[in-house]
Amino acid sequence: MEIKVLGPGCAKCKQTEEIVRQVVAEEGIAADIEKVTDIMKIAGYGIFGTPAVIVDGEVKCVGKIPKKEEIKTWIKK
């Protein structure tokens, strides 16, 4: 599984990365978590806000810090 956290480095983006890592660790799922901070790359995903979370190429969440429960449903498939 490939998880990307998109965000140029604002406080919310850092929190999002932390919480995603935390949930992945708790659920014991093998996933590549990548933080994308380059604004050009972020723009390339066609999203309208940050932070954003992309799981296996699918945009799951834009412009807010996801809740733990939400992240669980994204990665448990």
Add this chain to the structure above:
Amino acid sequence: MKIINNTQCCNTVSNNPDAGNAAEKNNGMRRYILYAIPVLVIWWLIYQRLSEFSHAVTYRLLNLPEGNHLSSAIEFFLYETPKVLMLLVLVVFGVGIIRSFFTPEKTRRILAGKKESLGNILAALLGIVTPFCSCSAVPLFIGFVTTGVPLGVTFSFLISAPMVNEIALVLLYGLFGWKIAAIYLGTGLLIAMIAGWVIGRLRMERHLEDWVLQIQAGGNGMVEEHLNWEDRIRYGFDAVKEIVGKVWIYVVLGIAVGAGIHGYVPEGFMASIMGKGAWWSVPIAVLIGIPMYSNAAGIIPVVHALIEKGAALGTVLAFMMSVIALSLPEMVILRKVLKPALIATFAGVVGFGILIVGYLFNILI
């Protein structure tokens, strides 16, 4: 707190079949309304008595003498702080619920392909209600421009979104009354509409950084979230937690500075520096405002105290708009997508609009 915990419980069972879940959500909704009415009544009762409260604490509890600088400053602080914070909580909650209806994606869809003038008006208005944070400015900008929103319309949105926001309006309403809040809302929107329109007319598309235009039109098939009323109410609570949690300290500090000025600076002191007579004060206020980066919450209480001591309203409004709308950090971020000529035009057009507003109000009021 208890209410919020309950909703999280509801949420974790969302894997259950829809029927049972819907009934539960309905119950949740009813519970919210039952809670909301007494909370609002209590809110109103407290709000009504703040003036008595601050007076009583200052002169009876602390036993300060009437009419000296310190007691005047303390009474001001004890009155304004809870008043502004209470207003802020209520309005941020309300706006949070309204915002749950508008996502940047929806706003984009409304604006895409709109003709310029109508587009500028819509964009400025949508700027009030679309959730926006300045760190999202670049992805949002690119998302808009590459999917058919005209450049000028995008700018109308980008100018209005930070400048005309609920926090500024609450503080202006709380500290100056509804007329000034309405003036700020009206002129802020007007600047956003006209500045965006002008930028559109100037045909500056070629001053976008080249890589922006090479980006494939976005719209990554983001699934629309279906929110029910309970979700929206939770959205409102989240907004309160996040926004009030972040700005309360600025409000308190700002009011403390304001209280100091209120108590100690002599009446009319600002009249000579920032008064109507000093024509140069408006451009200087705008220039000083650019490198200053503060949110509305921090700046307005200070502004309030300045006006009280004789600073002219137009000058002060210009200063405030400049601080909020023309921030250096935001321009640094935007530099990644805009060539210098376009940034300069943006700053120039908006700055000019603010100048006019400043002079207009100094003449009118």
